[in-house]
Amino acid sequence: MSRFSQLWAEIAPIGRADSGGYLRFALTEPELTLRDWFRGQAAQRDMTVTEDGNGNLFAWRGEPWAPGTVLTGSHFDSVPHGGGYDGPLGIVSAFLAVDAVPKDRKIGVAAFVEEEGGRFGVPCLGSRLLTGVMDPSRAAALTDRDGISFEEALGARPVGRIEQIANIAAVVELHIEQGIALRTPVGVGSAIWPHGRWRMDFAGVGDHAGTTRMTDRHDPMLTFAFTVLAANKEARLSGAHATVGRVQVEPNATNAIPSLVRGWLDARAADTATLDQLVESVVKKATERAGRDGTALSVTPESVTAEVAFDTALAARLSALLDDAPILPTGAGHDAGVLSAHVPTAMLFVRNPTGVSHSPAEHASDADCEAGIEALARVLEDLS
């Protein structure tokens, strides 16, 4: 059994649901178990473990945050019933790559908290706090579906920007590819599409499903359903990607017209103009429809992320180092995207044969994962 398969077997059962997908929400029992696993891996390598007061966990070879350190890693948290590779592959690969890098090199391994935003709603929460682009008091007050705040889950108020991020020479995040463009075992990231989430609240008039005449209704579910169709159509017409998820209906009963339907629009496009056009048009059409339905729509932008263009010289250097590995964009957000505004940053992608992700069916072959580890080791050695 290879070192990779051995470590992979250690974490595979943690947080796995009957669906075969994972329920690894930030700072819940499965993710905390993975953090303990992380500490064990660091101890085996005599690496110093630190936490940054924002929920991010680090293992350092050399002094924590020493100038010139190269940082790698990813996240443990998953979307509900997500795949096991999205995030953890970058952390397992980081520890195994560290093993192959000369011992005198200063390397850090990170596990960023709440990358998916699956518990508290804001993606890349940990890396946004670390770099100072997320206000700690706003983060502290974020709540999950049970009303638990991030501060309560963390056990303390998040501290916000860590000034030592300026000491980091480079960041490299290895991640399973979440599309089908990569046809070689390993690729290098060129960019992250502009994307964001918009919370859409549809308010109507709750009433009896059986006795209320159709002409008397102000049913927010109707406006919501129209909006889902409008988002889908607009995206298809413009080549963008739009999804409506995380839906809450109040009251969520068979025989009651709801008073409120809450959903999140996840929209992404290859360029900012297309993204802006998509969101503007969906909101306009939904607002018009709300007028016809006698419902009210409120839209709140959340974590809108501008296009990330990774350092092109760095990407070219890594591609050359990795036998001309292809350089490709991704539509998925990553902590590396947040960090890239503060530190020279690169991403390595490992081939995903089906491109399926955020699903129990997400998979990468052991051979490609081993190739990813070998590539990451080469990159860490080159950059450090």
Ligand code: HGY
């Ligand atoms: O949702 C994303 O784009 C990423 O997988 N967190």
Ligand code: MN
């Ligand atoms: Mn993800």
Ligand code: MN
């Ligand atoms: Mn991810």
Ligand code: MN
């Ligand atoms: Mn990520």
